[in-house]
Amino acid sequence: MAGALPTTKGVKDHKIWKGIFAVSGIMVTLVIYGVLQEKIMRVPYGLNKEYFKYSLFLVFCNRITTSAVSAVFLLASKKALVPVAPIYKYCLISVSNILTTTCQYEALKYVSFPVQTLAKCAKMIPVMIWGTFIMQKTYKGFDYLVAFLVTLGCSIFILFPVKFWSFAGTDVSPYSKGRESTVWGVSLMVGYLGYQSETYVKVPSTYSSGISSVLPLRFVCGHLLSAIDFVYGHSDxxxxxxxxxxxxxxxxFFISYTIRTFGALTFAAVMTTRQLVSIMLSCVWFGHPLSWEQWIGAVIVFGSLYSKNFLKKASTNPPPLQPMQDGAPSPVKGIP
Structure with a gap:
């Protein structure tokens, strides 16, 4: 019949395809992103085995690309480019974002990608600290329990690395030799977590591309020229x-689409899965064997995160309704 409403099955199938599109987009783009991060920062280029050292240049390229593409989309959609908040607020957020991403890239010189990825999960505690003192938020006991378990798992993963290398035979990074370098890498991760949690608190909405990416003059004069010289001599x-x-x-764009279409809980579950897949791929691709203690730490971290997502999603689902009683539906109690 013309003009008939779509069937329930048709709506469900349409949502399934939307879910496949969103999950595939996030998984493919971010898994590739993780592999490229590690390759650029830890694998030498050229016959002379030279290493790329310019983390801030990567941040610069990312922000310029994202800002340019976002501006094109806004112009194409004929939306106003006038900022909805004072410019100085965007600058503060931008500085935090630049610092956190730079620390993330720099840390890869000294710690492996699996260690870095697991350490990212520990941002729950700094986020909660920032939220408590700045936003006056309150958290439930379960949130503190999950944050403790995630931090415990991350600590186990970092403190009990495997004592030998397989697959590639040796660690490909020239920076991670010795305890001092490892401590410095962990220090960079602490900076990453601190700046990122600050950004999360200042921007409670969906992540948007950096409108203002103001970089220091020293970078433009020195770091930028050295980075350009390196990539000019290494086309790969x-x-x-x-x-x-x-x-x-x-x-x-996939992240924004997923949150708008399916909500933050679904997005969190997808991102947790992406982190797990990225770690497994890095272990195989770049030769990062895990000790049994690290496997335990990883299970604690991802088990806690999945449990949190599952329980929160269950608590947000409305209870089923009984048949009408006195003209009003009533919720059905769960079967004991």
């Missing part, structure tokens, strides 16, 4: 950076 590095910036930009 240039292609990796272009692909890194591309997938970083595309991933933001």
């Amino acid at each position: 590095c240039f292609l990796d950076i272009v692909l890194l910036s591309t997938v970083a930009t595309v991933s933001q």
Whole structure:
């Protein structure tokens, strides 16, 4: 019949395809992004085995690409480019975002990608601290329990690395030799977590591309020129950076689409899965064997995160309704 409403099955199938589209987009773009991060920062380029050292240049490329693509979309959709908040607020957020991403890239020189990825999960505690003191938020006991278990699992993972290398045979990074370098890498991760949690508190809405990416003059005069000279002499590095910036930009649109369509809980579950897949791929691709203690730590972290997502999703589902009683539906109690 013309003009008939879509059937329940049709709506459900349509939502399933939307889910496949969103999950595939996030998984593909961010898994590639993770692999490229580790390759650019830890694998040498060229016959002379030279390492790319310019973390801030990667941040610069990512932000420029994302900002340019976002501006094109806004202009194409004929939306106003006038900021909805004072410019100085965007600058503060931008500085925090630049610092957290720079610390993230720099840390890869000294710690492996699996360690870095697991350490990211520990941002729950700094986020809760910032939220308590700045936003005056309150958290439930279960939230503190999950944060404790995640931090415990991350600590186990970092403190009990495997004592030998397989697959590649040796650690490919020249920076991670010795205890001092490992401590410095963990210090960079602490900076990453601190700046990222601050950004989360200042921007409670969906992540949007950096409108203002103001970089220091020293970077423009020195760091930028050295980075350009390096990529000019290593075309494969240039292609990796272009692909890194591309997938970083595309991933933001998939992230925004997923949150708008399915909500933050579904997005959190997808991101947890993406982290797990990225760790497994990094272990195989770049030769990062895990000790049995690290496996336990990983199980604690991801088990806690999945439990949190599952329980929160269950608590947000409305209870089923009984048949009408006295003209009003009533919720059915769960079967004991």
